[in-house]
Amino acid sequence: MAHTKTESPAKSDHRVSAQPLLGQRGRIVQEYGTVVDLPLAVDASKRLESTRVLNQVLADTIMLREVYKKAHWQVSGHTFYQLHLLLDKHYEEQDELVDLIAERIQALGGVAIATPHDVAEQTRIERPPIHRQEVPEQLSRILEAHELVLKEAHEFAKAAADAGDDGTNDLLVSDVIRTNERQVWFVAEHLVEMPVVHAK
Ligand SMILES: [Fe+2]
Secondary structure, X not given: OOOOOOOXXXXXXXXXXXXXXOOOOOOOOXXXXXXXXXXXXXXXXXXXXXXXXXXXXXXXXXHHHHHHHHHHHHOOOOOHHHHHHHHHHHHHHHHHHHHHHHHHHHHOOXXXXXXXXXXXXXXXXXXXXXXXXXXXXXXXXXXXXXXHHHHHHHHHHHHHHHOOXXXXXXXXXXXXXXXXXXXXXXXXXXXXXXXXXXXX
């Protein structure tokens, strides 16, 4: 048989394996709104309910995080600098909560909501205008968003404890509720009319 330099198809493929396989689409490996089986000693039905409510808190927390960034960019006036910094600090803290909540959902065997399209459809936070508002309105909207998250976090924390999902209860109480309560304090104090020089 004559010798040729032609290699087998397999070897030929191997030679170009540095080429990324682009434009791929595949099967869905887990549908949103389901949980996989995991040895967590919490019933699948309880974990499913926890992931459902955690996804609501997640959508609202992502939206609150973004409302903070909007205000961080768009505040103005003589407290601009301190508000600009404070609002970004709260944005970062909400961002940490987003990660904690999302990873809790995955740890429970669920699917965490993630992209803005889905968040916008699911959140209960009132949509702020695309325009720039006065600072008191920006802060009021932030406080209302906090209260919405706190209301659902209290309700869901109790339900999670009753269902035996202590980890979710702990996340909602120790992280979500405590962080949101502290941020409410820091923001609300900026809406108090207080004499700066002359006591009344
Ligand atoms: Fe910034």
